[in-house]
Amino acid sequence: GAVVSQHPSRVICKSGTSVKIECRSLDFQATTMFWYRQFPKKSLMLMATSNEGSKATYEQGVEKDKFLINHASLTLSTLTVTSAHPEDSSFYICSARGSGDRYFGAGTRLSVL
Amino acid sequence: QQQVKQSPQSLIVQKGGISIINCAYENTAFDYFPWYQQFPGKGPALLIAIRPDVSEKKEGRFTISFNKSAKQFSLHIMDSQPGDSATYFCAASKNTGNQFYFGTGTSLTVIP
Numbered sequence: 001g002a003v004v005s006q007h008p009s010r011v012i013c014k015s016g017t018s019v020k021i022e023c024r025s026l027d028f029q030a031t032t033m034f035w036y037r038q039f040p041k042k043s044l045m046l047m048a049t050s051n052e053g054s055k056a057t058y059e060q061g062v063e064k065d066k067f068l069i070n071h072a073s074l075t076l077s078t079l080t081v082t083s084a085h086p087e088d089s090s091f092y093i094c095s096a097r098g099s100g101d102r103y104f105g106a107g108t109r110l111s112v113l
Numbered sequence: 114q115q116q117v118k119q120s121p122q123s124l125i126v127q128k129g130g131i132s133i134i135n136c137a138y139e140n141t142a143f144d145y146f147p148w149y150q151q152f153p154g155k156g157p158a159l160l161i162a163i164r165p166d167v168s169e170k171k172e173g174r175f176t177i178s179f180n181k182s183a184k185q186f187s188l189h190i191m192d193s194q195p196g197d198s199a200t201y202f203c204a205a206s207k208n209t210g211n212q213f214y215f216g217t218g219t220s221l222t223v224i225p
Binding site: 049 | 147149154155156157158159162200202206212213215216217218220
């Protein structure tokens with residue numbers, strides 16, 4: 001099946017720093033990518049929808065200035081958590097559509113100290 | 114409002130048994146119903162998906178049963194194995210490119 005690569009898989013940072021997470025579709029072009037946040041033992045919560053070449057669409061309650069999304073090409077979308085704080089610690093997952101189905105990255109575990 | 118309701122929250126099955134997870138949806142416009150398997154610390158992996166034009170789809174030990182009139186669909190795992198122990202999420206969407214509505218997840222444990 002289609003592959004979505006997400007990097008890094010784990011990041012630990014100090015409070016106040018910014019963290020960038022990359023999501024790549026390896027064998028298909030993704031005009032739309034999705035970013036999710038998942039809390040322990042909970043379902044996936046959609047944060048934003050990223051369209052190549054245009055501004056991302058954020059879900060209600062998600063701060064667009066805190067979670068910057070860039071979809072510069074058909075195979076790459078990035079999520080930057082700016083001025084991260086401990087409450088931003090979570091599991092972040094990207095998703096893209098390929099071959100008619102939706103595929104997910106392996107996720108990024110962000111821990112903010 | 115929860116668009117997709119999933120049950121049970123957790124499930125324990127003996128090795129070789131059948132695991133059954135159920136989902137119900139509200140929006141009749143949904144036309145794509147996938148199931149995802151997630152291991153701890155990993156992203157969800159597509160397991161099997163169905164569209165409403167068929168009532169059942171089977172791939173290996175995994176079967177989706179779909180009841181359009183009842184707005185329900187279920188995942189059956191035959192001959193369950195300890196390696197199947199994971200969290201399973203159902204989802205629904207209006208075609209694959211649009212927003213997915215996920216169920217709350219089912220933690221499956223298969224005991225040897």
